[in-house]
Amino acid sequence: MTYENxxxxxRRPGLWLVLIGAVVAIVFAVLALTISSxxxxxxxxxxxGWAGLVFLFGLYRMIRGRSSLDHRRGGTDAGGR
Numbered sequence: 001m002t003y004e005n006x007x008x009x010x011r012r013p014g015l016w017l018v019l020i021g022a023v024v025a026i027v028f029a030v031l032a033l034t035i036s037s038x039x040x041x042x043x044x045x046x047x048x049g050w051a052g053l054v055f056l057f058g059l060y061r062m063i064r065g066r067s068s069l070d071h072r073r074g075g076t077d078a079g080g081r
Contacts, residue, residue: 013066017058025051 025048032044 012062014058014061017054018062019058021051021053021055021058025055 028044028047028051032041032048035041035044
């Protein structure tokens, strides 16, 4: 089977980014809210922010769909563009 004959994956890109981003954001938000001292909660909120960005990027990829740069076997291939 050559590269041209391989079928494109049917999965929606970004699904795992949405799931992992949401879980990490929720877990660290709960941890940051339950910490008694405010001085130690700062790093948790940074993680919540990054996980929120991962969630939003995954949501964007799910809505937007596949990109012209997506390689058929996974990853990306700019192909000189």
